[in-house]
Amino acid sequence: MASLRSVLATGLLLLSTTANAHFELHHPTPLTGDQSKQATAPCGGGNPEIDQNTATDFHVEGDYVQIFNGHAQGHWLIRATLDPKAAGDWEQLFPIVQQTGRGNFCEPAVTAPSEWVGKKGFLGIGGNAGDGILYACAAVNFVSGSAPSPGGACVNGSSVSASFQPDETLSALVGSSSDSGSTGSETTAPAPAATTSQPSAAAPMMGERLPFGGFALTGVMLLVGAALL
Numbered sequence: 001m002a003s004l005r006s007v008l009a010t011g012l013l014l015l016s017t018t019a020n021a022h023f024e025l026h027h028p029t030p031l032t033g034d035q036s037k038q039a040t041a042p043c044g045g046g047n048p049e050i051d052q053n054t055a056t057d058f059h060v061e062g063d064y065v066q067i068f069n070g071h072a073q074g075h076w077l078i079r080a081t082l083d084p085k086a087a088g089d090w091e092q093l094f095p096i097v098q099q100t101g102r103g104n105f106c107e108p109a110v111t112a113p114s115e116w117v118g119k120k121g122f123l124g125i126g127g128n129a130g131d132g133i134l135y136a137c138a139a140v141n142f143v144s145g146s147a148p149s150p151g152g153a154c155v156n157g158s159s160v161s162a163s164f165q166p167d168e169t170l171s172a173l174v175g176s177s178s179d180s181g182s183t184g185s186e187t188t189a190p191a192p193a194a195t196t197s198q199p200s201a202a203a204p205m206m207g208e209r210l211p212f213g214g215f216a217l218t219g220v221m222l223l224v225g226a227a228l229l
C-alpha cells in the first residue's frame with residue numbers, strides 16, 4: 001500500500017520540522033549569517049553590521065512582524081535600535097506577547113518612534129520558548145506612514161492564539177526604564193484580540209512536551225500505517 005510510505009514521509013517531515021528551528025523571523029527579512037546560533041545575542045548568529053545587510057523598509061506607524069515558532073508556546077519581545085552594530089540602546093516596540101500553539105504568528109501593526117524616520121537600524125526579536133533566550137534580527141529602514149496591507153504574508157496559524165504576558169527575562173533585554181519620558185509614548189500597542197487566556201503556569205510544560213508529542217504522534221501514525229498493510 002502506498003499509505004505506509006506517505007505515513008512514513010509525514011512522520012519524517014514532522015520530526016524534521018520539530019528539530020529544525022526554535023523559531024524563525026520571516027518579516028522583516030532576517031540578517032544573513034549562521035541561523036543555527038540562535039542563542040547568541042544580540043542577533044542569533046545573524047551578522048549585526050548595518051552596512052553589510054540589505055535593509056527592509058519598516059513603517060513607523062505600523063508594519064508587520066511575522067514569526068514562525070517551532071515550539072508549542074513562546075514569549076516574544078519585539079525591540080529595535082539605531083545602533084549600527086545592534087550593540088545596545090534597544091527599545092521595546094510592542095508588549096511582550098505569549099503565543100500558544102505551534103506555527104505562524106504575525107503582529108500586523110508594530111510601531112516605532114516617529115523620530116526614527118529616515119534612519120537605518122535593527123529590528124530584533126527576543127524569544128523565550130522554554131529553552132533559553134533566542135534571538136533574530138532584521139536590518140530595516142525606518143520610513144514614514146503605515147505599511148500597505150500585507151495580506152497573506154501576515155498570518156497566524158490556525159491553532160495559534162496569543163495574549164499579553166509579562167516575561168522578566170525578556171524585559172531585561174530593553175532599556176531599564178519603561179517610563180523615561182524621553183522616548184515617545186507611541187510604543188503603546190493596540191490591544192490584541194486575545195482569544196483565550198491560558199493559565200500561564202501550564203504553558204512552559206507545553207513547550208517542553210512538544211518534541212515528545214511529535215515523537216508520540218509519529219509513533220501512532222506508524223502504527224496506523226502498519227495496521228493498514
Ligand SMILES: *[C@@H]1O[C@H](CO)[C@@H](O)[C@H](O)[C@H]1NC(C)=O
Nearest residue numbers: 106154155156162192193194
Ligand atoms: C495574530 O494574533 C494576534 C494575537 O491575537 C493578533 O494581535 C494579530 O492581529 C493576529 N494576526 C493576524 C494577521 O490576524
Ligand SMILES: [Cu+2]
Nearest residue numbers: 021022129131
Ligand atoms: Cu527551541
